[in-house]
Amino acid sequence: MAKIKGFKGIRPVIELASKIAALPYDVMDSDEARERVVGNKYSFLHVDKAEIDLDKDIDIHDKRVYEKARDNLKEMIDKKYFIQDKSDCLYIYRQIMDGRAQTGLVFCASIDDYIDNVIKKHEFTREEKEQDRINHVDYCNANTGPIFLTYREDEIISAVINAWSNREPEYDFYAEDGIRHITWVIDNPIIVREIVELFKGIKYMYIADGHHRTASAAKVGLMRREKNPDYTGEEEFNYFLAVAFPDKDLMVMDYNRVVKDLNGHSKYEFLERVSEKFNIEKCKNNDGFKPTEKHTFGMCIKGEWYKISAKEGSFNENDPIKRLDVSILQENILTPILGIEDVRKSERIDFIGGIRGIKEINKRIDKDMQVGFSMYPTDISDIMAVADIGKVMPPKSTWFEPKLRSGLFIHHL
Incomplete structure (x- = not known):
């Protein structure tokens, strides 16, 4: 039974969404990131790869990089590049690439679901890569990029999401690579509760992409629990930012x-x-x-x-x-x-x-x-089959496109 919840999303003001939204931190090196932000002070790479705003000689895992990420995020919020929703919302995130659409639901997932294998893994993680994102999440006090999840399609959930997405979207823009990004805000508390309840019928969710970020988010949550022994389980640090797409929407590339x-x-x-x-x-x-x-x-x-x-x-x-x-x-x-x-x-x-x-x-x-x-290409059903038996995929088995954009949704801990 999957446990999800809405959250008070921190997200770009409409006119800056296309400028803020950035490719994930791990699909480019620091030099490429520096090139990408030329002429764009709004790019979320200033948060996700904050070393681009420091001297090139500074190690990317230096404490100063995480401090800069924290400071850049605070500055962008203070300058009102972002707004925060006043009530717990869910969000719909649709990407269109070469005429093919994938439509996901953005929510907060439970770190306990990850620990208890309700959210299943299919890759090993490396400690040094985990530690990098642990530091980033901990210093920023936020999940700054959603984990890419999938699940076996549920027709009722799809019907509810599709009905809401008939409304006027909040964001609708093309990125520089030609991929279209469309989002809707589900701010009706009745619909939010309905979807949360429907997801309790989802037996498992699967990490499609973002194993290191998921492991790191869970470990930050456990660190916060140690510092707050009287935690109730409902604090924001018990959850991490995710977007889940039904399996039928996804295409794995070779x-x-x-x-x-x-x-x-x-x-x-x-x-x-x-x-x-x-x-x-x-x-x-x-x-x-x-x-x-x-x-x-x-x-x-x-x-x-x-x-x-x-x-x-x-x-x-x-x-x-x-x-x-x-x-x-x-x-x-x-x-x-x-x-x-x-x-x-x-x-x-x-x-x-x-x-x-x-x-x-x-x-x-x-x-x-x-x-x-x-x-x-590996089929999404193969990934699920391997995860279901508790095994991991061979290295370099999957390549997902399009990539999720960071900066469209931020979950504060």
């Missing part, structure tokens, strides 16, 4: 791989080894091959493209993890042939999000790689 060398094999030897577990078909042109079904891959070797299909017996269709294409590639090519045991640590492999297209694989092959693989 997450492709490129490798620097053939691990000592000649091209002929490599193809011979691959043919043991895959059917190989040379493509008629070398522009690229984008798989259209599971268990098929595009493979580019030194500029030549092949379609490869996993042979029967090369994977276990009954195992939620081993049947994933990322696992099939890892266990049949990357590890035994190319000698890459751990893709998280190897410097011989790199990853290309599907948003960058097949052309990026060709570009890397021309530049610094010898072999590339185009993948069929």
Whole structure:
């Protein structure tokens, strides 16, 4: 049973929403963030990546970075770039990319649901990345970017959300990447209570993106509980900012791989080894091959493209993890042939999000790689199946687009 609640959202004044809204902190480095804010003093990157307003020599995990984030957020609120709703509200957040819409509900989720695995995980987290966001949330005393959740669609919840979204939106703008962002404020307390009650019928929610931010938000909540032993459980620090989309709305994009060398094999030897577990078909042109079904891959070797299909017996269709294409590639090519045991640590492999297209694989092959693989996207049902058995997805399995914008909703602790 999922426990959600409304909150008094801190959000941009209408005329500044498009200027404030920014891509998440973890999709760019500091230098790129500095470039993005040129001429835009309103960008929320001044909060989420506050190092851009400090000397470049300062470490991004220095205490001064978190202090600057806190100060920048306070200044933006004091200057009335933001307003705060006077009652607990829920919010609808719709994104439209290439004609495809995904519509989510913005709310506060319970840290206990995360701890008790009502909100399920499918990735490991790293302590140093958690600590960065713990510091950021703690210093800012706020969740500044929503966690990206999903759930198995509930028709009644969808009907209520769709009915409200027939009203005039609060924000409606196109970001610089062409993605449209539309939001509505659900400020009717009766509708808020109805949706909160309906979510009690949702057995599980799943983290689609934002595992480190979720873990960090929960740990900040636990820290606050230690400082307030008489807490009731209803304080704001017991909750974190989230937006949940029904599973049918989401599209997972491919997450492709490129490798620097053939691990000592000649091209002929490599193809011979691959043919043991895959059917190989040379493509008629070398522009690229984008798989259209599971268990098929595009493979580019030194500029030549092949379609490869996993042979029967090369994977276990009954195992939620081993049947994933990322696992099939890892266990049949990357590890035994190319000698890459751990893709998280190897410097011989790199990853290309599907948003960058097949052309990026060709570009890397021309530049610094010898072999590339185009993948069929992981399905959202596969992510849920892995999370349901308490396991984690292989590294670099999913790439979600569009990315949620930070700065549209802030939850004060």
